[in-house]
Amino acid sequence: MDTRYILAFDAGTTSSRAILFDHDGNLAGTAQQEFPQIYPKPGWVEHDPMEIWATQSGVARQVLEKFGVRPDQIAGIGITNQRETAVVWDKNTGKPVYNAIVWQDKRTAGLCEQLRRDGMTDTIRQKTGLVIDSYFSGTKIAWILENNPELRPRAEKGEILFGTVDTWLIWNLTRGKVHATDYSNASRTLLYNIHTLDWDDELLSALNIPRAMLPEVRPSSSIFGATDVRSFGAAEIPIAGVAGDQQAALFGQGCFQKGMAKNTYGTGSFILMNTGSEPITSQTGLLTTIAWGTDSGVEYALEGSIFITGAAVQWLRDELKVIHDARDSEYFATKVADNGGVYVIPAFAGLGAPYWDMYARGTIVGMTRGTNMNHIIRATLESLAYQVRDVSECMATDSGIEMRELKADGGACANDFIMQYQSDILGVPVIRPKVIETTARGAAFLAGLATGFWKDLKDIQAHTEIDRVFEPSMDADQREELYRGWRRAVDRSRGWIEQAE
Ligand SMILES: Nc1ncnc2c1ncn2[C@@H]1O[C@H](COP(=O)(O)OP(=O)(O)O)[C@@H](O)[C@H]1O
Numbered sequence: 001m002d003t004r005y006i007l008a009f010d011a012g013t014t015s016s017r018a019i020l021f022d023h024d025g026n027l028a029g030t031a032q033q034e035f036p037q038i039y040p041k042p043g044w045v046e047h048d049p050m051e052i053w054a055t056q057s058g059v060a061r062q063v064l065e066k067f068g069v070r071p072d073q074i075a076g077i078g079i080t081n082q083r084e085t086a087v088v089w090d091k092n093t094g095k096p097v098y099n100a101i102v103w104q105d106k107r108t109a110g111l112c113e114q115l116r117r118d119g120m121t122d123t124i125r126q127k128t129g130l131v132i133d134s135y136f137s138g139t140k141i142a143w144i145l146e147n148n149p150e151l152r153p154r155a156e157k158g159e160i161l162f163g164t165v166d167t168w169l170i171w172n173l174t175r176g177k178v179h180a181t182d183y184s185n186a187s188r189t190l191l192y193n194i195h196t197l198d199w200d201d202e203l204l205s206a207l208n209i210p211r212a213m214l215p216e217v218r219p220s221s222s223i224f225g226a227t228d229v230r231s232f233g234a235a236e237i238p239i240a241g242v243a244g245d246q247q248a249a250l251f252g253q254g255c256f257q258k259g260m261a262k263n264t265y266g267t268g269s270f271i272l273m274n275t276g277s278e279p280i281t282s283q284t285g286l287l288t289t290i291a292w293g294t295d296s297g298v299e300y301a302l303e304g305s306i307f308i309t310g311a312a313v314q315w316l317r318d319e320l321k322v323i324h325d326a327r328d329s330e331y332f333a334t335k336v337a338d339n340g341g342v343y344v345i346p347a348f349a350g351l352g353a354p355y356w357d358m359y360a361r362g363t364i365v366g367m368t369r370g371t372n373m374n375h376i377i378r379a380t381l382e383s384l385a386y387q388v389r390d391v392s393e394c395m396a397t398d399s400g401i402e403m404r405e406l407k408a409d410g411g412a413c414a415n416d417f418i419m420q421y422q423s424d425i426l427g428v429p430v431i432r433p434k435v436i437e438t439t440a441r442g443a444a445f446l447a448g449l450a451t452g453f454w455k456d457l458k459d460i461q462a463h464t465e466i467d468r469v470f471e472p473s474m475d476a477d478q479r480e481e482l483y484r485g486w487r488r489a490v491d492r493s494r495g496w497i498e499q500a501e
């Protein structure tokens with residue numbers, strides 16, 4: 001019999017990828033295509049939804065062609081996506097009515113201030129597990145409706161639809177038959193009650209968003225529908241797994257038990273800890289989010305969202321031009337014995353968790369006449385580890401669970417210096433898996449479980465192999481002293497914009 005595969009769609013912020021996984025959970029083929037980032041004004045970030053669909057369906061076809069796999073060999077499709085990004089389209093034509101407003105977009109900061117002034121902070125935290133921030137979808141949908149008033153009456157009749165990127169892809173794959181999302185994506189909209197598992201009327205009315213435009217919310221591991229033969233290829237393939245990319249990575253890392261945590265070191269970093277079937281409300285500035293829903297119910301996670309980590313390495317490369325390639329940062333960082341007292345706080349887009357300070361800005365402190373570029377490079381890499389430590393402290397406070405190990409993935413986890421320093425600063429082992437495409441793997445696992453391609457979680461766990469474990473080697477006094485320095489440095493970066501004005 002021909003080999004069967006699960007096909008994962010990884011619809012990221014900068015590119016679309018299609019990845020084939022075989023029954024052993026191994027990566028059997030991949031295709032990727034970047035799409036344009038649109039910056040109409042400072043602080044605004046948009047994508048053309050048609051580009052997202054065109055690149056995503058394009059790479060799916062490419063990967064099958066390149067590796068000689070027929071559509072009927074695909075047992076199921078798993079979708080994972082950049083979260084929060086809002087797409088609004090016309091149900092009748094299937095065409096977007098506005099560009100997708102991306103998670104990084106800050107245009108709704110004013111609307112967020114208004115929600116705070118209206119006293120919505122506690123309600124939103126309690127119901128959605130989120131903080132009021134332009135990061136989430138709700139204010140983006142409100143902005144589109146407010147700025148295109150002709151859409152509102154049609155949105156009220158359900159003729160104008162909203163979806164996160166997963167929903168948009170499902171809609172296109174099924175040619176308009178299915179308008180649905182999964183629990184994990186719904187939990188990032190600012191509109192979804194993570195306790196009652198329903199869209200929340202109070203929040204919808206606070207943002208003036210009609211319920212009729214919202215998708216149906218379904219378990220992350222379930223059959224959403226079948227691809228339309230015209231949209232994809234000769235066969236109808238079940239779409240069987242859907243999750244936001246960070247939750248999918250948690251699943252792909254096999255963090256199925258309470259207390260297990262992962263961090264993805266990409267452009268930013270997203271640390272998620274599985275907290276089991278009970279949501280924990282954060283007292284420290286973390287988010288409570290739905291990890292996934294399966295047949296056995298919904299599981300929750302605590303999340304620390306850090307806006308700039310790998311992007312700080314890009315800054316060294318593209319703006320400071322002190323390295324030629326991200327990989328070179330490791331060589332230069334290890335040319336000096338330590339940071340020489342220097343801290344780099346990469347608050348280029350303000351600070352996310354746990355500070356949520358839109359007014360913080362990038363800062364370098366502690367320089368002396370002896371400081372050289374290697375110290376700055378090293379301090380930049382160290383900042384990735386310190387930001388993760390900030391979040392892990394909060395996770396311990398909120399959950400009462402001390403992190404025993406951290407599973408790493410994402411582009412920057414290839415850097416051994418960062419991994420070792422992370423382990424030293426946390427004082428726990430950091431584990432790098434063999435397959436670092438954990439996001440796509442998580443989506444594949446979810447789809448494979450729903451279609452019976454894999455039997456159960458045990459079957460899946462057998463396929464998560466380790467590449468290397470980084471053990472802590474720094475003594476505790478030194479660790480705490482260095483971390484105290486970081487906390488003082490962060491204080492210097494905070495509220496900078498307000499102070500300047
Ligand atoms: N060897 C490395 N050392 C440090 N940073 C790296 C290294 N390789 C990649 N990166 C950083 O990782 C990021 C890319 O990771 P990736 O997981 O592809 O990100 P995303 O999915 O957010 O686009 C970039 O910001 C890059 O600077």
Ligand SMILES: O=P(O)(O)OC[C@H](O)CO
Pocket residue numbers: 011012013014081082083084103244245246266267268
């Ligand atoms: O597309 P990524 O990997 O940058 O992830 C984006 C996150 O989902 C934003 O919350």
